[in-house]
Amino acid sequence: QVQLQESGGGLVQAGGSLRLVCAATGSISSIHAMGWYRQAPGHQRELVALITLRGVTNYGDSVKGRFTISRDNAKNTVNLLMNDLKPEDTAVYYCSSILHWSGAPAVPVFGSWGQGTQVTVSS
Numbered sequence: 001q002v003q004l005q006e007s008g009g010g011l012v013q014a015g016g017s018l019r020l021v022c023a024a025t026g027s028i029s030s031i032h033a034m035g036w037y038r039q040a041p042g043h044q045r046e047l048v049a050l051i052t053l054r055g056v057t058n059y060g061d062s063v064k065g066r067f068t069i070s071r072d073n074a075k076n077t078v079n080l081l082m083n084d085l086k087p088e089d090t091a092v093y094y095c096s097s098i099l100h101w102s103g104a105p106a107v108p109v110f111g112s113w114g115q116g117t118q119v120t121v122s123s
Contacts, residue, residue: 022095
């Protein structure tokens with residue numbers, strides 16, 4: 001399985017932007033989907049965005065219209081552009097590989113996770 005490393009987190013004021021990058025050690029060109037998840041203190045890990053091999057995207061309700069996910073299979077990277085950041089976006093952001101979906105309702109079967117990068121949005 002590929003190893004994933006996130007970068008680009010930091011401290012930003014509300015309304016600002018950040019771009020997170022997930023770099024894979026190996027090829028992601030055959031990985032079914034790549035995703036960004038986040039976890040804030042006292043909260044469960046939640047989906048931020050994911051993108052499939054075909055480029056189909058899915059976003060968490062709270063980030064729709066503000067965040068954009070993209071993948072570059074040639075560079076083995078997955079980017080997350082975050083605009084109009086809000087204090088409630090403060091969390092550790094994780095990159096993941098999704099091998100397939102299983103069950104009914106379907107849930108993702110994860111491959112690898114990165115170590116996470118902290119995003120802090122001040123009001």
